Amino acid sequence: MADPPFIELEGITRVYGTGEVAVRALDGINLTVRAGEFIAIMGPSGSGKSTAMNVIGCLDRPTSGHYRFAGVEVAGLTRDQRALLRRHYIGFVFQGYNLLPRTSALQNVELPLIYSGRPRAARQRAALEALRRVGLEARALHDPSQLSGGQQQRVAIARALVGDPKVVLADEPTGNLDTKTSVEILDMLRRLNREAGVTIVMVTHEEDMARYADRLIGMVDGRIARDEQNREAA
DSSP: OOOOOSEEEEEEEEEESOGGGOEEEEEEEEEEEOTTOEEEEEOOTTSSHHHHHHHHTTSSOOSEEEEEETTEEGGGSOHHHHHHHHHHHEEEEETTOOOOTTSOHHHHHHHHHHTTTOOHHHHHHHHHHHHHHTTOGGGTTOOGGGSOHHHHHHHHHHHHHTTOOSEEEEESTTTTSOHHHHHHHHHHHHHHHHHHOOEEEEEOSOHHHHTTSSEEEEEETTEEEEEEEOTTOO
């Protein structure tokens, strides 16, 4: 018997505004993601892919429908409970890195753990281990201005991993990188998925990057237009 879905969206809509100016960013989407999957959500600008990512990451709330995370109905959670869900289960990687300037790579990676109440020494050990996993242990004391774009994105991935999340949400993680560096970052995400079992949901508009995922979700006008296994996964 198959395991139940880890992430389940059922009839999800997201409407911004009201009346004639209302924008239907999500129009009744249904999506399931099982633990250990690597999926890519694709689509043109305005297709709803980033809105779907924000709903999955509890950064935005749907207008209607059901969202279940590990079997829990997210709509029934309070704001603080949703924050705890993000903190303990979800890691985020964004296109723009979002690293603090004049702050070392180690301190940037350590930042999510400050709110967990861990002692400083334990936070630093965890942050250093996360940097080791992305091959940047030797750059722990460098600030972002001393790192290449690819290295900054590796720091961002380490920050996403430091809390041992069950799922990593990557929103255009290679959008600011050249092709060679993009391949390196996608190779890393794939290893994390294959070797560590981390569930990865990636938003991208790049076909070449999407081929690293095992499953391709295509969105158009707030709806899922295709959902298929990627037989050419890198």
